[in-house]
Amino acid sequence: MQISDTGHVIRALTIAGSDSGGGAGIQADLKTFAAFEVYGASALTALTAQNTQGVQGIYEVAPEFLRQQVESVNGDIGFDAAKIGMLGSAAMTTEVADIIARAEMTNLVLDPVMVAKGGASLLEDHAVHMLKTRLLPLATVLTPNLLEAEVLCGYPIHSWSDCQQAVSDLAKMGPQCIVLKGGHATWGISRTLPDDANGAQVFDLVFDGSALTTFYAPRVFSRKTHGTGCTLSAAIAACLARGMRVLDAIATAKTFVWEAMVSAAAWDVGTGHGPLDHSVAPRFSTGIEAGGTYRWHNDGRFHLEGIRI
Numbered sequence: 595m596q597i598s599d600t601g602h603v604i605r606a607l608t609i610a611g612s613d614s615g616g617g618a619g620i621q622a623d624l625k626t627f628a629a630f631e632v633y634g635a636s637a638l639t640a641l642t643a644q645n646t647q648g649v650q651g652i653y654e655v656a657p658e659f660l661r662q663q664v665e666s667v668n669g670d671i672g673f674d675a676a677k678i679g680m681l682g683s684a685a686m687t688t689e690v691a692d693i694i695a696r697a698e699m700t701n702l703v704l705d706p707v708m709v710a711k712g713g714a715s716l717l718e719d720h721a722v723h724m725l726k727t728r729l730l731p732l733a734t735v736l737t738p739n740l741l742e743a744e745v746l747c748g749y750p751i752h753s754w755s756d757c758q759q760a761v762s763d764l765a766k767m768g769p770q771c772i773v774l775k776g777g778h779a780t781w782g783i784s785r786t787l788p789d790d791a792n793g794a795q796v797f798d799l800v801f802d803g804s805a806l807t808t809f810y811a812p813r814v815f816s817r818k819t820h821g822t823g824c825t826l827s828a829a830i831a832a833c834l835a836r837g838m839r840v841l842d843a844i845a846t847a848k849t850f851v852w853e854a855m856v857s858a859a860a861w862d863v864g865t866g867h868g869p870l871d872h873s874v875a876p877r878f879s880t881g882i883e884a885g886g887t888y889r890w891h892n893d894g895r896f897h898l899e900g901i902r903i
């Protein structure tokens with residue numbers, strides 16, 4: 595377990611839904627915290643009956659009981675960073691926003707989960723307004739995928755310039771840093787990416803309010819992508835809890851997800867979209883500069899474009 599400079603065990607809290615299949619949600623988050631040697635606590639917003647094939651049922655937790663869980667953790671254990679995942683309803687979104695605002699939390703990673711990989715809705719439509727107005731302003735890092743960014747921005751994102759416009763518009767809604775995740779980019783958008791003729795690269799576009807930083811990694815052609823977004827946001831939270839700079843935390847988290855995806859190719863859990871291998875060892879990035887374009891290299895690290903390796 596990692597110990598802070600002041601002598602306490604480093605802790606992170608996940609406020610998210612349970613995935614009975616263990617690949618996404620709270621389960622992915624706690625496995626990720628453990629991989630980063632960060633103590634993990636959890637407050638559940640909903641229980642899902644779920645497996646690699648889809649979501650078979652959702653049982654919502656009462657918002658007051660979510661509050662009780664966070665207060666129990668906060669009143670005894672505490673946390674150095676928190677991540678928010680599935681919220682489910684507008685009432686839960688409002689409750690979480692109240693809790694976060696009152697607790698004056700720093701190091702908050704917000705994954706605006708809306709739809710599961712299999713297509714099930716994990717957020718009520720009318721919760722989006724609450725998410726935008728109450729929670730986005732409190733986030734240190736916001737991690738929308740392309741579809742979530744389209745809903746938050748209110749327009750389609752079909753090109754590289756749309757992506758740049760989207761992160762700029764999302765920054766105006768209050769988060770300190772945006773990670774626009776490009777895993778769902780279709781062939782159409784890939785073609786418009788600089789230097790990606792055949793969609794072989796996956797991009798993430800990061801905007802910290804002043805500079806755009808781009809990460810490219812080779813696309814892993816795999817069905818085992820259940821929980822990539824949950825794992826990424828949990829890894830960013832774990833790195834922030836450990837005191838890392840935001841861009842280093844993002845690069846480290848991306849590296850972890852990529853390696854967990856590649857490692858998962860070796861085995862099968864379930865028959866649908868299988869989970870990642872959360873037992874891979876994190877590889878830490880440092881010195882990531884705002885404004886740079888970073889490419890994954892086969893030494894397992896992101897390198898600044900234009901630098902000879």
Ligand SMILES: Nc1ncnc2c1ncn2[C@@H]1O[C@H](COP(=O)(O)OP(=O)(O)OP(=O)(O)O)[C@@H](O)[C@H]1O
Binds near residue numbers: 851
């Ligand atoms: N096929 C892939 N190969 C390499 N990296 C990927 C792939 N798919 C996603 N990623 C990376 O995984 C992270 C999560 O991206 P993604 O766009 O899948 O998020 P998400 O849709 O929120 O995830 P989830 O499907 O779990 O909800 C990003 O850093 C993205 O670049």
Ligand SMILES: Cc1ncc(COP(=O)(O)O)c(N)n1
Binds near residue numbers: 822
């Ligand atoms: C409880 C919960 N939270 C988040 C997701 C999103 O993950 P994915 O898009 O990979 O299905 C999920 N399926 N279940």
